[in-house]
Amino acid sequence: MRQLDPKVAEERKKKVLQWVVHYHIKTSRPIASSALAEEAGLELSSATIRSILSELEAEGYLVQPHTSAGRVPTDRGYRYYVDYLEGVQRLASGEKERIESQYRNRLDELDRVLSHTSRLLSSASHGAGLVLSPKVESQGLKRIELIGLGGNRALAILVTQAGKVLHWPMQLSFAPSESRLHMLNRFLNDHVGGKSIQEVRQILARQLEHAELEIRELQQFAHALLGELESAFGPEDLYLEGTAGVVAHTEDFGDAREIHQLVRMLEERTHLSELLQERFQRRLDRARAGDETGVEVLIGEESHLPALRNVSLVTTTYRVGDRHVGLLGVLGPKRMEYSRMMSLVDYMGDVVTRALEAWDVEPQEGASGPDGR
Amino acid sequence: MRQLDPKVAEERKKKVLQWVVHYHIKTSRPIASSALAEEAGLELSSATIRSILSELEAEGYLVQPHTSAGRVPTDRGYRYYVDYLEGVQRLASGEKERIESQYRNRLDELDRVLSHTSRLLSSASHGAGLVLSPKVESQGLKRIELIGLGGNRALAILVTQAGKVLHWPMQLSFAPSESRLHMLNRFLNDHVGGKSIQEVRQILARQLEHAELEIRELQQFAHALLGELESAFGPEDLYLEGTAGVVAHTEDFGDAREIHQLVRMLEERTHLSELLQERFQRRLDRARAGDETGVEVLIGEESHLPALRNVSLVTTTYRVGDRHVGLLGVLGPKRMEYSRMMSLVDYMGDVVTRALEAWDVEPQEGASGPDGR
DNA sequence: AATAGCAGTCGAAGTTTGGGAGTGCTAATT
DNA sequence: AATTAGCACTCCCAAACTTCGACTGCTATT
Numbered sequence: 001m002r003q004l005d006p007k008v009a010e011e012r013k014k015k016v017l018q019w020v021v022h023y024h025i026k027t028s029r030p031i032a033s034s035a036l037a038e039e040a041g042l043e044l045s046s047a048t049i050r051s052i053l054s055e056l057e058a059e060g061y062l063v064q065p066h067t068s069a070g071r072v073p074t075d076r077g078y079r080y081y082v083d084y085l086e087g088v089q090r091l092a093s094g095e096k097e098r099i100e101s102q103y104r105n106r107l108d109e110l111d112r113v114l115s116h117t118s119r120l121l122s123s124a125s126h127g128a129g130l131v132l133s134p135k136v137e138s139q140g141l142k143r144i145e146l147i148g149l150g151g152n153r154a155l156a157i158l159v160t161q162a163g164k165v166l167h168w169p170m171q172l173s174f175a176p177s178e179s180r181l182h183m184l185n186r187f188l189n190d191h192v193g194g195k196s197i198q199e200v201r202q203i204l205a206r207q208l209e210h211a212e213l214e215i216r217e218l219q220q221f222a223h224a225l226l227g228e229l230e231s232a233f234g235p236e237d238l239y240l241e242g243t244a245g246v247v248a249h250t251e252d253f254g255d256a257r258e259i260h261q262l263v264r265m266l267e268e269r270t271h272l273s274e275l276l277q278e279r280f281q282r283r284l285d286r287a288r289a290g291d292e293t294g295v296e297v298l299i300g301e302e303s304h305l306p307a308l309r310n311v312s313l314v315t316t317t318y319r320v321g322d323r324h325v326g327l328l329g330v331l332g333p334k335r336m337e338y339s340r341m342m343s344l345v346d347y348m349g350d351v352v353t354r355a356l357e358a359w360d361v362e363p364q365e366g367a368s369g370p371d372g373r
Numbered sequence: 374m375r376q377l378d379p380k381v382a383e384e385r386k387k388k389v390l391q392w393v394v395h396y397h398i399k400t401s402r403p404i405a406s407s408a409l410a411e412e413a414g415l416e417l418s419s420a421t422i423r424s425i426l427s428e429l430e431a432e433g434y435l436v437q438p439h440t441s442a443g444r445v446p447t448d449r450g451y452r453y454y455v456d457y458l459e460g461v462q463r464l465a466s467g468e469k470e471r472i473e474s475q476y477r478n479r480l481d482e483l484d485r486v487l488s489h490t491s492r493l494l495s496s497a498s499h500g501a502g503l504v505l506s507p508k509v510e511s512q513g514l515k516r517i518e519l520i521g522l523g524g525n526r527a528l529a530i531l532v533t534q535a536g537k538v539l540h541w542p543m544q545l546s547f548a549p550s551e552s553r554l555h556m557l558n559r560f561l562n563d564h565v566g567g568k569s570i571q572e573v574r575q576i577l578a579r580q581l582e583h584a585e586l587e588i589r590e591l592q593q594f595a596h597a598l599l600g601e602l603e604s605a606f607g608p609e610d611l612y613l614e615g616t617a618g619v620v621a622h623t624e625d626f627g628d629a630r631e632i633h634q635l636v637r638m639l640e641e642r643t644h645l646s647e648l649l650q651e652r653f654q655r656r657l658d659r660a661r662a663g664d665e666t667g668v669e670v671l672i673g674e675e676s677h678l679p680a681l682r683n684v685s686l687v688t689t690t691y692r693v694g695d696r697h698v699g700l701l702g703v704l705g706p707k708r709m710e711y712s713r714m715m716s717l718v719d720y721m722g723d724v725v726t727r728a729l730e731a732w733d734v735e736p737q738e739g740a741s742g743p744d745g746r
Numbered sequence: 747a748a749t750a751g752c753a754g755t756c757g758a759a760g761t762t763t764g765g766g767a768g769t770g771c772t773a774a775t776t
Numbered sequence: 777a778a779t780t781a782g783c784a785c786t787c788c789c790a791a792a793c794t795t796c797g798a799c800t801g802c803t804a805t806t
Contacts, residue, residue, distance in 0.1 A: 047749055147518050243617040244636045245636055248620055392772085418780050438771085438788095440770095440788095560790055
């Protein structure tokens with residue numbers, strides 16, 4: 001056994017690293033060379049493994065909490081481990097079944113699907129579940145409707161192609177009559193199908209110029225509608241559930257200040273929302289470049305947000321048809337079961353995509369088809 | 374100084390108890406007799422105070438974590454303290470201003486008001502904010518509307534008197550035409566104004582018997598509507614925000630198991646929701662008996678839920694007009710600043726009630742009034 | 747190149763210790 | 777009778793110390 005093939009050496013180094021990360025995740029303890037020697041099935045003595053470990057440490061994959069302790073993965077170590085994992089494990093079929101049953105018999109609104117999804121993610125991961133809702137701006141509209149509520153009040157309702165229902169009350173400066181509203185609705189919906197909000201805006205603007213029918217009301221409505229759509233759709237698009245679960249794993253945090261930082265961040269939502277938006281954007285760009293990547297993982301300080309120092313984020317996108325429209329995932333302690341989380345998230349991405357299919361595939365033409373009985 | 378008036382003795386005993394609770398809340402430490410003697414301004418020696426303390430302990434208001442430690446309040450001690458506090462402190466006007474500004478310029482839906490309120494409660498309390506939404510069953514309806522979504526699909530929309538908007542998609546077994554829907558909506562709304570869901574049910578049922586117009590569709594719709602309303606309105610009526618904040622105060626909990634219990638409970642929501650429902654019911658009963666009580670506090674084990682052993686709940690009701698329709702409050706560590714929390718909750722109850730006033734006061738008659746310009 | 751063996755490091759967990767914070771009791775005081 | 781000072785006693789807590797053993801890195805050996 002003279003002269004070791006460098007390839008072989010490299011190979012077993014990887015194996016050691018993987019085993020260390022894996023085992024640390026399971027035990028939350030520093031991993032010693034002897035544990036490797038005995039349980040990892042490498043057929044090497046602890047001494048040899050020690051030298052491998054110290055190489056790995058020199059390369060920045062591992063650290064010792066102190067001399068004479070075992071090794072713990074760095075962010076970089078986790079990163080290697082996660083990259084290696086890519087798409088390996090499948091979800092246990094029992095768990096699949098459990099999830100699937102939750103979605104069965106549920107022809108539902110986007111809103112409910114997503115909020116339900118974030119709960120499921122949370123409860124299956126014992127961490128936080130998060131879902132970024134599709135931006136309304138980017139979706140096609142299916143219907144706009146104005147419902148009079150008496151007096152000057154009306155309720156505006158907006159249904160998007162993907163099944164999201166938005167509604168907000170409006171204070172008009174006139175009291176619309178039933179028949180006026182009906183006409184207005186008719187007019188609006190004649191020009192809306194499948195168009196994006198921007199397009200609808202333009203149409204409304206053009207109609208305002210031509211100044212045909214019901215000028216005052218149209219103007220009123222257009223004005224108010226545009227105003228409402230401008231604002232009001234920021235961090236509210238984030239479904240975030242189960243944050244308490246993340247914080248409860250106190251052993252994974254250093255001091256109390258760290259926990260408080262994290263709590264603040266989870267409470268305010270804005271920073272997290274921004275981070276996810278940005279991630280999603282990047283993902284879109286990459287998808288456009290043909291670089292299809294399923295589940296992505298963001299480990300500890302890779303986020304550059306100090307509050308997330310000790311947690312990791314596992315995300316993927318979900319689609320309507322072949323357009324990626326939103327992001328979903330799990331936030332948990334850095335020492336999470338990545339392979340399970342990754343397959344969970346991957347699977348949930350599928351499930352949501354399938355749930356949304358039902359909305360997209362439907363007949364595209366007018367409202368009255370043949371009686372379906 | 375011969376012969377002490379028993380009333381005076383009783384009085385200062387109360388004072389001692391209050392001071393102990395107050396100070397423990399501030400410091401989170403057991404309180405010693407010497408601290409009382411020096412800082413409470415009682416003009417008594419520590420020895421005398423000791424004997425008072427031991428009486429209080431015998432009566433179950435205080436305990437010592439161990440011999441030779443100071444005293445800590447029991448649930449009963451907190452209870453006394455809280456009952457005494459009743460309506461004493463007002464909220465700092467700066468804070469009021471801050472809150473008030475959040476509601477200004479916001480003619481909004483019930484849904485948003487409440488979810489916003491729970492966030493505010495959470496951020497102002499550093500605990501969890503919770504709001505129990507009015508039961509739809511008990512509210513009058515303002516509008517029902519069906520919007521066709523193409524094919525057999527329709528979106529049912531229901532607006533209650535208090536401004537809650539419910540909507541859910543329905544799969545019909547026929548494809549409704551525009552004009553049919555319009556007629557149906559007309560018919561529905563002619564019979565709906567101010568009625569409760571039960572009443573609407575009955576009306577629909579009666580109409581089904583008389584079997585006049587559009588029988589099939591009415592039947593269809595009524596069936597589906599009733600079905601939907603039966604289910605689906607349980608724990609979703611609870612807005613719960615900021616749960617992570619409660620858990621983050623690790624020093625207030627015994628072991629990790631306790632924390633996990635609490636986390637589970639906060640995650641599942643059902644138990645908590647039930648507890649709150651029950652509280653609300655009781656409150657209604659009491660209000661009916663003319664026993665008006667503003668803010669209520671539930672301390673630790675008074676809830677009989679082991680998971681809530683170390684937390685307290687501060688709640689009040691909010692109203693629409695003079696009907697109590699919902700509950701709101703704060704969940705935090707047992708060692709919370711009760712007086713601040715109570716005035717916060719009290720105040721928020723007011724704010725929400727005022728916010729809902731806007732919805733109730735409006736003109737009650739038909740949709741088209743004089744042009745209001 | 748791999749290993750056995752060994753000295754050395756250092757944390758974790760247990761033990762000991764003193765100090766002090768606090769109590770309850772009792773006898774003296776008003 | 778109520779209050780207080782004084783004191784003995786309890787018991788936690790923090791610090792200092794010890795022991796143990798889990799690891800490592802190095803070196804000589806195979």
